[in-house]
Amino acid sequence: MIIKLEHKFVKRCHDLKELLEGCSKLSTFCNRLEKQAHRFPDRYNPDKYKGDGFELFVEMLIKSNECNGQVGIAGYHPIQKNDNGVDGLGISLDGQPAAVQVKYRGDANSLLTAEKDHLNSFVTEAGVYGLNLRDHDKRHFLIVTTAKGLHSYTDADKFHGKVRCLGHDELRQLVDNNTHFWSSFRESLNLS
Numbered sequence: 001m002i003i004k005l006e007h008k009f010v011k012r013c014h015d016l017k018e019l020l021e022g023c024s025k026l027s028t029f030c031n032r033l034e035k036q037a038h039r040f041p042d043r044y045n046p047d048k049y050k051g052d053g054f055e056l057f058v059e060m061l062i063k064s065n066e067c068n069g070q071v072g073i074a075g076y077h078p079i080q081k082n083d084n085g086v087d088g089l090g091i092s093l094d095g096q097p098a099a100v101q102v103k104y105r106g107d108a109n110s111l112l113t114a115e116k117d118h119l120n121s122f123v124t125e126a127g128v129y130g131l132n133l134r135d136h137d138k139r140h141f142l143i144v145t146t147a148k149g150l151h152s153y154t155d156a157d158k159f160h161g162k163v164r165c166l167g168h169d170e171l172r173q174l175v176d177n178n179t180h181f182w183s184s185f186r187e188s189l190n191l192s
Helices: 016-020 026-036 044-065 120-128 153-158 170-176 179-188
Strands: 073-078 089-091 095-105 141-145 164-166
Touching: 016 026, 016 179, 026 044, 026 170, 044 073, 044 089, 044 095, 044 170, 073 095, 073 179, 095 120, 095 170, 120 141, 164 170, 170 179
Parallel strands: 095 141, 141 164
Antiparallel strands: 073 089, 089 095
């Protein structure tokens, strides 16, 4: 299934074919992304490269899982200008707006915190799009990360349990050895 991918990384990636050819696991994708990120550090900041590459991956993940309750966001579009905390917007399963924040972390065992990982800006910026923790629920706020997930304090006390998080293990369950996902990803980028 061909999915229209909009993220600027499609045109900025050093080598999409190298990144995705024969790829069938999240770990393979991340390892290749890490290697490519250090290829031209003067042209493309390595951390920005990894973040942008992972944002493209998440765009594909969300668009190919619109009806999957674990993801459950339709009409997803990445925000590529003035990214101040919200990386993408869509519509949740209940028809209300949904905001997405994407965080690439090299350590799959790390936990994201509101302060260190700048997640406060996600909730604040979501307010610009009419979303706030008081009036909305978990269906409307999604963080996707290669880290383990959210720190318990950030989840319970900062976000009052109203932010969903797809962490490393959940992503692996969704994509590892999922030939349909990886084939569609390559096909959508004209790599097959």
